[in-house]
Amino acid sequence: MTQVFDAQGNAHPVTILRVSSAKITQVKTTEKDGYEAVQIASGAQKEHRVNKAGRGHQGGAFKHVMEFRPRTGTDESISGFEKDASFDVSVFSEGDMVRVSAISKGKGFQGVVKRHKFAGQQRSHGVKHALRQPGSIGTTGPQRVFKGKRMAGRMGADRVTVTNLKVIAVNKDENILLIRGAVPGRRGTLVEVRSI
Numbered sequence: 001m002t003q004v005f006d007a008q009g010n011a012h013p014v015t016i017l018r019v020s021s022a023k024i025t026q027v028k029t030t031e032k033d034g035y036e037a038v039q040i041a042s043g044a045q046k047e048h049r050v051n052k053a054g055r056g057h058q059g060g061a062f063k064h065v066m067e068f069r070p071r072t073g074t075d076e077s078i079s080g081f082e083k084d085a086s087f088d089v090s091v092f093s094e095g096d097m098v099r100v101s102a103i104s105k106g107k108g109f110q111g112v113v114k115r116h117k118f119a120g121q122q123r124s125h126g127v128k129h130a131l132r133q134p135g136s137i138g139t140t141g142p143q144r145v146f147k148g149k150r151m152a153g154r155m156g157a158d159r160v161t162v163t164n165l166k167v168i169a170v171n172k173d174e175n176i177l178l179i180r181g182a183v184p185g186r187r188g189t190l191v192e193v194r195s196i
Contacts, residue, residue, distance in 0.1 A: 001065045004168060004178060013170050015183040017191055019089040019175045022046075024060045025065065027081050038081050059084060064190055089175045092167050092195070099163040101192040102185035106157035160184035163196065174188040 003011045015133035043063030050061040058065065070076035092098070112118040112134040120132045136150070137145055162184060169178040183191060 001182065006168075010122055012168055012180050014178045014180055015181075017177040017179060017183070017193065019076070019177050019193075021086055021088040021175070023059070023062070023086045024081055024083055025062075025063050027083055028067075028080055029078070034051055035069065036078050037067045037069045038078050039067045051186060061104050072100065088172070089177055092152075092170050092177060092193070094167055094169055096167040097196045098122060098165050098167060098179065098193050099161055100165055100179065101161040101194075102189050104156050104160045104184040105159050105186050107155040109153065110155040111152045112150060115152065115155045118150075 001013060001015050003013050005011055020042045022040045022042040024038060025041045028035060028037040028039065032035055041058050041060075041062035041064065044179065045061040045063045047055065050058070055061055066142065070078060078133045107114070111119050111132055113132045118132075119135060121127050121130050121135065123131060134150075137149060162181070165183075166180045168180050170176075171178075177193070179191075179193075185191060
């Protein structure tokens with residue numbers, strides 16, 4: 001992340017995304033495949049790391065292959081897409097509103113204070129060694145712990161989608177996209193950007 005200034009001198013916190021060119025490897029239709037989707041491959045890959053069937057299907061060797069379906073309840077369709085067509089960062093323009101999905105940073109096994117924002121117990125009046133403990137977890141009647149109870153456990157490394165982010169700038173020469181706000185994931189995470 002960094003910050004950029006607009007023409008009025010206002011600072012905007014932005015996340016810099018490097019966009020690699022992508023290629024449409026397959027267009028799935030309801031008649032042939034049972035559902036509509038567009039399969040997109042991106043990221044150059046050494047040929048020996050992709051098997052022969054994969055190279056034949058993709059028309060090359062790619063690191064990432066993902067499938068995108070039209071959202072239900074919208075007028076999205078796959079009619080404008082053709083196999084072997086390619087596109088890059090130029091599909092976005094300044095001012096577009098997008099939603100970004102990625103795998104968030106993994107935090108490992110964490111306690112309730114970090115994972116669920118519990119306040120913990122008081123720090124005085126005889127309380128010892130219980131400052132970050134969860135407290136009572138059960139009830140008198142059922143005599144069991146209900147499913148979904150907020151407790152300590154694995155945190156992070158989940159698919160997170162952030163909506164209503166604005167495209168601040170598009171650099172077509174260097175294939176860079178500047179999006180206002182924070183984006184889930186660590187540096188180097190594969191990020192999925194969709195227009196709203």
